[in-house]
Amino acid sequence: MSAETNARWWEGYFVRYAQGSVIGALFVAVIFSSNAHLKSYLFMPKLGEKIEAANLLLMLAYGLVFCYVSSAPILVLHACRGLKLDARWSSASWTAYRCLTYFLLAAIIYFSLYLGFEDQLFTTLMAKFVMGVLAFLLSFQFVNLLGLIGPGWGESVKYFKGLAEKRGKADNKEYVESYRHLREHGNAFMILIFEFFFAAILYPMVINFPELSETPPISLVFVLLLWVLPAAMVWLAGTKLEHALVR
Numbered sequence: 001m002s003a004e005t006n007a008r009w010w011e012g013y014f015v016r017y018a019q020g021s022v023i024g025a026l027f028v029a030v031i032f033s034s035n036a037h038l039k040s041y042l043f044m045p046k047l048g049e050k051i052e053a054a055n056l057l058l059m060l061a062y063g064l065v066f067c068y069v070s071s072a073p074i075l076v077l078h079a080c081r082g083l084k085l086d087a088r089w090s091s092a093s094w095t096a097y098r099c100l101t102y103f104l105l106a107a108i109i110y111f112s113l114y115l116g117f118e119d120q121l122f123t124t125l126m127a128k129f130v131m132g133v134l135a136f137l138l139s140f141q142f143v144n145l146l147g148l149i150g151p152g153w154g155e156s157v158k159y160f161k162g163l164a165e166k167r168g169k170a171d172n173k174e175y176v177e178s179y180r181h182l183r184e185h186g187n188a189f190m191i192l193i194f195e196f197f198f199a200a201i202l203y204p205m206v207i208n209f210p211e212l213s214e215t216p217p218i219s220l221v222f223v224l225l226l227w228v229l230p231a232a233m234v235w236l237a238g239t240k241l242e243h244a245l246v247r
C-alpha cells in the first residue's frame with residue numbers, strides 16, 4: 001500500500017460505513033423501541049422527546065455497530081474470492097458437491113434453530129422464511145471458508161501473492177484505484193441490503209421478549225453469535241496467509 005493510499009485510508013471506510021451508520025441508527029431505533037425493557041437498557045430516548053446531542057451521538061454509535069455487524073458476511077465473501085481461480089473448486093463435480101452441501105448444512109442449521117427456539121424465531125410465515133435464508137447464508141459461508149482453508153488454499157495463496165505483486169507496480173496504480181472505488185461503493189450498498197436482512201432477523205425476536213429478568217434473551221445472543229461466527233473464522237485464513245509469507 002502506497003504512502004498516498006495510507007494517507008487516504010479513511011476515504012474507503014467513510015464511503016463504506018457512512019450511510020450504513022445512519023440507516024443502522026434508524027433500524028436500531030425502530031427495532032428496539034418496540035420493546036420497552038430492551039430500550040431502557042440501551043438508554044434510548046422516548047419517541048417524541050427532544051433528542052439531546054449525547055443521545056444523537058449514542059444512536060450514531062449504535063448505528064455504526066449495527067452497520068458493522070450487519071456487514072459480517074461481506075468479509076467472508078472478500079476472503080474467499082480467490083477460490084474462483086481454483087480449477088477443482090470451480091469444476092462441475094465440485095460445484096454439484098458444494099450445492100448439495102449448502103442445502104444439507106442449511107437444513108441442519110434451520111431445524112436446529114427450529115427445535116431450540118421455535119416460539120421465539122418462527123412466530124410467523126415471514127419469520128420462518130427469514131430463518132431459512134439465514135440458514136442458507138450461514139451454510140454458504142461455512143462451506144466456502146472450509147474450502148478456503150482446505151482444498152482451495154494453494155490457489156488462494158497464489159491469488160493473494162499475485163494480487164500484491166500486481167498492485168505494487170506503478171503501471172497498475174490507476175487500474176487499482178478504479179476497481180477499488182467501484183468495490184467500495186458496491187460495498188456501501190451491499191451493506192444496506194444486509195442491514196435490511198439483519199433487521200428482519202432481529203425484529204421478531206426483540207418484540208417477543210418479555211422483561212429480561214424473567215427470560216434471558218438466549219435466542220438473540222445465539223443468533224448474533226451464529227451471524228458473526230463465519231466472519232470470526234476469517235482470522236484463521238489471515239493467520240495462514242501470514243504463515244505462508246514467511247515459509
